[in-house]
Amino acid sequence: MRPIANLFFLTGAIFALCGMVWGIQMSASHDHSLSPAHGHLNLIGFVSMSVFGAYYALSPGAAQSMLARVHYALVTASVLVLVPGIVLAIQGQTEVMAKIGSVLAVASMALFVLIVLRNRAGQTVTSSAQPAE
Template sequence: MQGTAFRFFATATVFVVFGMAWGIHMSATGDHLHAPAHAHLNLLGWVTMALFGVYYHLVPSAGTSRLALIHYAVATLGVLLITPGIVMAIDGTGEALAKAGSVLSILSMLIFLWTVISTRSKTA
């Protein structure tokens, strides 16, 4: 597996290990208050990032550009901000982190949209 694809998969797997541990903790304590934060850690951090990794594995040339590195950084930072951001929003202690994480998350998807369109002729 090539650099960018591996980077996305490895990071996604780290996120889901934390996400699952959090889910088990919620189940064990019966406290589901922060379930939406757990949900988005898994959905943006695991599902979305792993899907990005699948594309970069299918189209290795897409992963060699500088944009691919920026895409990885933006997507990862998005998850790292939105997850505590949702916790804070639920707790009523501020929404700035959730907003910043949301903007980075949609930005990462727009970068991906551009990547898919611009590398369409290179797909298997």
């Protein structure tokens, strides 16, 4: 199974790639009406995902927990629901998806708070390891 930090970085990079292509499309078409959706794709999808990936790379104990995988699934789902939800809300079609995506995003951050509280960044998995002299 791919390490969780790697999954966060890979997914974040894919979201960034999509967000940048979307940004170029917005610039080329001179239609910036969907820029809030583009902003959320880049900021939750890339920036937040990368910060989470860095945290798990620094915290092997947290990275090996099942909660980290639940966290990854929640953040990914929040981006995949929230971003199209913002598009639909801007287009005046429905706000339901944006609301569900927002709840998923908040839940994923609340879970991250819990994970950070339960683990120390830099904490090794083997507690018996002695520091090098």
